[in-house]
Amino acid sequence: MxxxxxxxxxxxxxxxxxxxxxxxxxxxxxxxxxxxxxxxxxxxxxxxxxxxxxxxxxxxxxxxxxxxxxxxxxxxxxxxxxxxxxxxxxxxxxxxxxxxxxxxxxxxxxxxxxxxxxxxxxxxxxxxxxxxxxxxxxxxxxxDDWVILGGFTVVHQFVRIGAHAMTAMCSLLFADLPPFVMCQGQPAQARSMNFEGLRRRGFSPERVSAVKAMHKALYRDDLKLDDAIERIRGLTERTPEAASDVAMMLDFLGQMSPQRGIVR
CATH class of the missing domain: 2.160.10.10 (Hexapeptide repeat proteins)
Structure with a gap:
């Protein structure tokens, strides 16, 4: 047939x-x-x-x-x-x-x-x-890979979304969304990191802990972005298992557009 x-x-x-x-x-x-x-x-x-x-x-x-x-x-x-x-x-x-x-x-x-x-x-x-x-x-x-976009997510032109990031329903993205970050809102704001998704994909506790530290530097400790990047850079020595995750975050932030910035 x-x-x-x-x-x-x-x-x-x-x-x-x-x-x-x-x-x-x-x-x-x-x-x-x-x-x-x-x-x-x-x-x-x-x-x-x-x-x-x-x-x-x-x-x-x-x-x-x-x-x-x-x-x-x-x-x-x-x-x-x-x-x-x-x-x-x-x-x-x-x-x-x-x-x-x-x-x-x-x-x-x-x-x-x-x-x-x-x-x-x-x-x-x-x-x-x-x-x-x-x-x-x-x-x-x-x-990038492993991203999840919630229903009715709208993404502005030229925006980048990093690996393992996730948006909630009806999110509106005007800025770049770094790897691992979960966001929600109009415009979108960072809420947490996609920890459950990382565990389901086989991330070790050490790698998840490093992602938590990156989240703390970017969003919890009221650091300027340059200072947050320097703190993230130091995570490789403390958690060598997460070297590739740290490198991915630093590469993403290094390519950030000054006009758009990142979701913070």
């Missing part, structure tokens, strides 16, 4: 592995490539220069690869690249990149993306993230 429904409209130039399933009334354009084991539900539109990896599950009513919502866009061959083993639920919209930036919107592997999520042009999403319903990313947003 064919895995492609007879009502699906697939351009002859599209490249689909023989194991790809396509539901009824889905439209797939000429520059789309889809890897083995991926399934695409009914009434989807996949267009643009879009590359989708293996074993993704794309539910019905998705729009992937449409042109960016950018008045400056003039038809350039920008891209959308989606990795492997992602779940993309209903009514999501992922746009291609724009020539004014990296020209690609990219989603990594093993992400769980719920209904009505929007990824604007030039967003970069890492691996193992969870985006709850109606999470909305403006252009040029970077989301």
């Amino acid at each position: 064919s895995l492609i429904h007879p009502t699906a409209l697939i351009d002859p130039a599209a490249e689909l592995d023989s194991s790809v399933g396509v539901g009824p009334y889905t439209v797939i354009g000429p520059h789309v490539k889809i890897g083995a084991g991926t399934t695409v539900g009914a009434h989807c539109v996949l267009e643009g220069h879009t590359t989708i990896g293996r074993d993704n599950r794309i539910f019905q009513f998705n729009s992937l690869g449409a042109i960016p919502q950018d008045k400056k866009y003039a038809g350039e061959p920008c891209e959308l690249v989606i990795g492997d083993r992602n779940t993309i639920r209903e009514f999501c919209t992922f746009n291609i990149g724009s020539p004014g930036d990296r020209a690609v919107t990219k989603v990594g592997n093993d992400n769980w993306i719920m209904a009505y999520v929007h990824l604007a042009h030039d967003c970069l999403v890492g691996n193992n993230t969870i985006f709850a319903n109606n999470s909305q990313l403006a252009g040029h947003v970077v989301v």
Whole structure:
């Protein structure tokens, strides 16, 4: 039995592995490539220069690869690249990149993306993230691995979200959110660190303790940011097991935009 429904409209130039399933009334354009084991539900539109990896599950009513919502866009061959083993639920919209930036919107592997999520042009999403319903990313947003976005989270353009961070429902992010931080509010404010998430991912007690110390330096001891960074830098000597976690935090803070700052 064919895995492609007879009502699906697939351009002859599209490249689909023989194991790809396509539901009824889905439209797939000429520059789309889809890897083995991926399934695409009914009434989807996949267009643009879009590359989708293996074993993704794309539910019905998705729009992937449409042109960016950018008045400056003039038809350039920008891209959308989606990795492997992602779940993309209903009514999501992922746009291609724009020539004014990296020209690609990219989603990594093993992400769980719920209904009505929007990824604007030039967003970069890492691996193992969870985006709850109606999470909305403006252009040029970077989301690192293991991030969880609560429902109705809205992220301003050019904001970065560090690994293992988490937002509460209806959070509004105007500033960068450092790794491990949990935030809530409009605009978002730091509330704690994602300690339970870290334990579930196998962080040792020593590493969790170092994350607690970073939280204390950034948010509890009323330090200026430069002084907090210096205190965090010293954690490597006291807790060598957490050297990679400290390095990740310092790298993130070192790239902070003076215009945006961080959620504090």
